[in-house]
Amino acid sequence: MLLTKSHPSSIFLSSTPVPHPSTNASRVTPLASSGAGRGRRGLRVSAASLAPAQPASASQPAAPALSRVDVLSEALPFIQRFKGKTVVVKYGGAAMKSPDLQSSVIRDLVLLSCVGLRPVLVHGGGPEINSWLGRVGVEPQFRNGLRVTDALTMEVVEMVLVGKVNKQLVSLISLAGATAVGLCGKDARLLTARPSPDAAALGFVGEVTRVDPSVLHPIIESGHIPVIATVAADETGQAYNINADTAAGEIAAALGAEKLLLLTDVSGILADRDDPGSLVKEIDIAGVRQMVADGKVGGGMIPKVECCVRALAQGVKTASIIDGRVPHSLLLEILTDEGTGTMITG
Numbered sequence: 593m594l595l596t597k598s599h600p601s602s603i604f605l606s607s608t609p610v611p612h613p614s615t616n617a618s619r620v621t622p623l624a625s626s627g628a629g630r631g632r633r634g635l636r637v638s639a640a641s642l643a644p645a646q647p648a649s650a651s652q653p654a655a656p657a658l659s660r661v662d663v664l665s666e667a668l669p670f671i672q673r674f675k676g677k678t679v680v681v682k683y684g685g686a687a688m689k690s691p692d693l694q695s696s697v698i699r700d701l702v703l704l705s706c707v708g709l710r711p712v713l714v715h716g717g718g719p720e721i722n723s724w725l726g727r728v729g730v731e732p733q734f735r736n737g738l739r740v741t742d743a744l745t746m747e748v749v750e751m752v753l754v755g756k757v758n759k760q761l762v763s764l765i766s767l768a769g770a771t772a773v774g775l776c777g778k779d780a781r782l783l784t785a786r787p788s789p790d791a792a793a794l795g796f797v798g799e800v801t802r803v804d805p806s807v808l809h810p811i812i813e814s815g816h817i818p819v820i821a822t823v824a825a826d827e828t829g830q831a832y833n834i835n836a837d838t839a840a841g842e843i844a845a846a847l848g849a850e851k852l853l854l855l856t857d858v859s860g861i862l863a864d865r866d867d868p869g870s871l872v873k874e875i876d877i878a879g880v881r882q883m884v885a886d887g888k889v890g891g892g893m894i895p896k897v898e899c900c901v902r903a904l905a906q907g908v909k910t911a912s913i914i915d916g917r918v919p920h921s922l923l924l925e926i927l928t929d930e931g932t933g934t935m936i937t938g
């Protein structure tokens with residue numbers, strides 16, 4: 593099945609609900625709709641509800657303030673549904689470029705944690721790696737969305753992802769009022785790697801042979817947010833560069849996560865990658881495999897699609913690719929029934 597709709601930023605501008613053709617049972621419908629004129633999904637996100645609050649009269653709150661309270665109130669069934677559930681969020685470098693956006697994504701993650709969900713952040717940092725490679729005179733090269741990684745590139749990848757990007761995200765979480773523990777695949781053998789089957793061309797690109805999530809459980813139980821950089825070692829200690837989407841899918845499967853969410857810099861899977869209006873709202877595994885075979889999905893979207901398919905096959909309930917550039921896309925995806933990107937179903 594393949595359904596398209598216009599760019600999700602219209603959700604923020606429209607005063608009418610954007611329907612999401614939901615075929616997945618775990619998409620929840622709010623328990624009750626509290627107002628006339630609400631859509632099937634119950635929660636309307638409108639320009640008014642996102643506008644700054646107006647002063648209220650002593651007797652009656654102003655309409656925009658009411659709308660804000662409505663939005664909060666109607667998130668309740670979603671909060672109840674997902675309380676205590678693990679949600680693996682992969683935050684890609686392409687959607688990390690602006691510091692303001694980074695802070696906003698991190699605040700949303702902290703909000704999810706505050707209302708009782710258990711977020712796990714797996715991050716990329718491709719553009720940041722490219723920038724540091726440029727400083728040492730190395731031209732980045734990719735094959736099917738994976739970085740060709742020689743020994744020097746591997747060193748830079750590890751320094752940038754583990755030393756810089758990871759700690760920056762941990763700091764942002766602290767600034768937003770929560771606590772995070774930053775780690776990489778090497779820590780407590782969270783991820784064990786082996787060379788990719790295409791090692792002759794890709795060098796030290798790894799695939800995941802084993803996930804041992806035991807180090808994550810006490811961190812999550814203590815209320816901290818794990819922040820994971822996807823550098824891992826093989827049995828000999830050789831470091832490998834693991835695509836962050838791939839690693840996020842494996843971690844989500846090992847944790848038995850409720851949701852896998854991949855935040856990127858496009859609105860989701862596009863039927864025509866040159867047409868931002870051709871968003872595929874929902875697609876099943878067979879449909880997405882066909883898109884890859886037809887060459888409609890390419891570059892960095894290939895590892896995303898593959899990791900969603902693998903995660904679903906291993907029991908993760910839903911896998912979505914959403915637009916990290918749209919303000920609060922994470923909250924829209926989890927705490928409303930609007931759906932902002934592409935949901936891949938099993």
Ligand SMILES: Nc1ncnc2c1ncn2[C@@H]1O[C@H](COP(=O)(O)OP(=O)(O)O)[C@@H](O)[C@H]1O
Pocket residue numbers: 683684685686687716718737837855856857858860861862863864865888889890891892893894
């Ligand atoms: N069918 C498609 N729909 C959307 N994006 C696609 C498609 N095919 C290829 N792409 C590319 O995949 C990119 C996303 O992957 P990537 O740049 O690796 O993101 P991230 O850094 O978030 O992991 C998009 O910016 C787009 O250029």
Ligand SMILES: CC(=O)N[C@@H](CCC(=O)OP(=O)(O)O)C(=O)O
Pocket residue numbers: 683684685686715716717718719721737738739749797798822833834835836837892
């Ligand atoms: C093998 C491989 O391609 N590794 C990725 C790891 C980082 C990543 O995945 O970053 P994004 O999510 O920002 O793309 C890389 O070196 O860029």
